[in-house]
Amino acid sequence: xxxxxxxxxxxxxxxxxxxxxxxxxxxxxxxxxxxxxxxxxxxxxxxxxxxxxxxxxxxxxxxxxxxxxxxxxxxxxxxxxxxxxxxxxxxxxxxxxxxxxxxxxxxxxxxxxxxxxxxxxxxxxxxxxxxxxxxx
Numbered sequence: 001x002x003x004x005x006x007x008x009x010x011x012x013x014x015x016x017x018x019x020x021x022x023x024x025x026x027x028x029x030x031x032x033x034x035x036x037x038x039x040x041x042x043x044x045x046x047x048x049x050x051x052x053x054x055x056x057x058x059x060x061x062x063x064x065x066x067x068x069x070x071x072x073x074x075x076x077x078x079x080x081x082x083x084x085x086x087x088x089x090x091x092x093x094x095x096x097x098x099x100x101x102x103x104x105x106x107x108x109x110x111x112x113x114x115x116x117x118x119x120x121x122x123x124x125x126x127x128x129x130x131x132x133x134x135x136x
Contacts, residue, residue: 006034010098011043011058011122012105013051015112022051026109028102029058034123041122058122059115061104064093070117082113089118 008031015026022045029043032050040052061067067090075083085107092104108118 006031006041006122008032009060010101010105011041011060012109012119013043013045013053014057014059015109015115017057020057022049024049024051028105028109031058031122036123055121055123059119060122061089061093061101061108062118062120064090067093067118074117079113082111082117085111086114086117089114 011029011031013020013022013024013027013029017025024045027045027047029045029051031041032044033042035041039054041055041058042050042052043058044050067086071083071086071090078086089104089107092100092107094100104118108114
């Protein structure tokens with residue numbers, strides 16, 4: 001994965017984060033520097049503060065197609081407010097602007113029912129291969 005793709009993107013500080021030195025739970029931030037070798041992501045918050053987070057503590061929006069597919073597949077089983085919120089997020093992403101992405105992240109932050117459907121980790125987990133030892 002190209003780590004530079006994360007630079008400059010909008011992310012959400014996990015709203016359920018219990019220990020946050022920057023006190024920015026549920027706030028939108030811009031990734032300024034991603035250090036995959038140390039598992040640190042530097043972000044700039046909208047109020048001018050800067051902070052460093054582990055990739056697990058930052059969330060980004062899923063692709064619009066994934067969100068809409070979730071609505072089609074699971075929409076009947078969702079609570080109505082979650083369906084409306086998820087649809088609104090998908091519609092905002094359809095605009096393709098940074099302002100719309102910012103608004104979609106803020107909308108997702110205050111609606112825990114859509115976190116699983118609309119948000120994903122900022123950086124996918126690296127799969128570790130288990131070494132198998134063969135002996136005779």
